[in-house]
Amino acid sequence: MLEVRDLDVSFGRARRRFKAVDGVSLTVGPDETLGLVGESGSGKTTVARVVVGLVKPDSGDVLFDGKPLGPVGRRPASLQRAVQMVFQDPRSSLNPRMTVSAVIDEAWRTHPESAPTGDRTAGLHQLLDDVGLDATVARHRAGELSGGQCQRVSIARALAVKPRLLVCDEAVSALDVSVQSQILRLLVDLQQRHHLSMLFISHDLGVVHQIADRIAVMRRGVLVEEGVATDVLSDPQHEYTRSLLDAALELTKES
Numbered sequence: 001m002l003e004v005r006d007l008d009v010s011f012g013r014a015r016r017r018f019k020a021v022d023g024v025s026l027t028v029g030p031d032e033t034l035g036l037v038g039e040s041g042s043g044k045t046t047v048a049r050v051v052v053g054l055v056k057p058d059s060g061d062v063l064f065d066g067k068p069l070g071p072v073g074r075r076p077a078s079l080q081r082a083v084q085m086v087f088q089d090p091r092s093s094l095n096p097r098m099t100v101s102a103v104i105d106e107a108w109r110t111h112p113e114s115a116p117t118g119d120r121t122a123g124l125h126q127l128l129d130d131v132g133l134d135a136t137v138a139r140h141r142a143g144e145l146s147g148g149q150c151q152r153v154s155i156a157r158a159l160a161v162k163p164r165l166l167v168c169d170e171a172v173s174a175l176d177v178s179v180q181s182q183i184l185r186l187l188v189d190l191q192q193r194h195h196l197s198m199l200f201i202s203h204d205l206g207v208v209h210q211i212a213d214r215i216a217v218m219r220r221g222v223l224v225e226e227g228v229a230t231d232v233l234s235d236p237q238h239e240y241t242r243s244l245l246d247a248a249l250e251l252t253k254e255s
């Protein structure tokens with residue numbers, strides 16, 4: 001469904017120019033979650049930003065159902081709607097003064113074809129229920145909510161336009177460990193109920209392990225390993241994946 005082919009992205013000018021993403025190819029199939037892992041600065045967010053159209057690559061193709069996605073602005077509305085992103089920091093990705101109801105309304109105004117045809121309030125409550133929020137939350141401003149609640153609202157905003165692919169960039173990294181696992185469970189549940197595909201990005205292999213069907217490992221802009229999650233985790237082929245795995249195990253022991 002999503003196909004990224006030979007992606008190159010560089011930043012900076014002249015002698016300062018460096019490649020943040022170097023020849024990355026990956027796919028995400030229907031109903032599938034691809035976990036993209038790698039240390040800080042390995043280029044994961046850059047890949048995500050290309051997929052959602054916020055960064056223009058030097059070269060390479062990003063296809064959705066075989067059609068080029070193109071950059072935002074020139075991306076057809078239907079494709080823009082199909083690919084939604086959930087960001088790391090729910091507090092800064094939501095306007096603290098906006099009510100939850102207004103946040104969802106804005107999404108529906110951007111993509112009117114996804115707005116409920118009947119009772120709007122019923123549609124809103126259904127959406128909140130879907131992400132495990134009480135209907136009363138609709139009246140609250142984003143700034144009054146907890147981190148976990150904010151992230152649920154961000155997920156609801158993405159779901160509101162009925163996407164087919166969810167790009168989650170460190171979507172649980174800013175949350176407490178207990179809230180992290182609640183949000184992970186919510187994402188797994190939503191993915192199954194709504195038949196979503198997911199590109200799930202995290203620097204934490206332990207988190208990716210809980211959600212991914214396949215895992216791709218990036219290091220310094222390059223994809224070093226890719227495979228079925230259980231294979232990558234039980235028998236990593238690349239030295240770097242092994243070191244990530246060891247680091248994740250160390251953390252588990254400590255906590």
Ligand SMILES: Nc1ncnc2c1ncn2[C@@H]1O[C@H](COP(=O)(O)OP(=O)(O)OP(=O)(O)O)[C@@H](O)[C@H]1O
Nearest residue numbers: 011012020038039040041042043044045046047203
């Ligand atoms: N807009 C930009 N301008 C210049 N350099 C950038 C820009 N965006 C990213 N970079 C650089 O590109 C490299 C890859 O960054 P990226 O954010 O994709 O990494 P990441 O894997 O998401 O890291 P993290 O785990 O810290 O989020 C880094 O060296 C980063 O400093």
Ligand SMILES: [Mg+2]
Nearest residue numbers: 044045046170
């Ligand atoms: Mg990042």
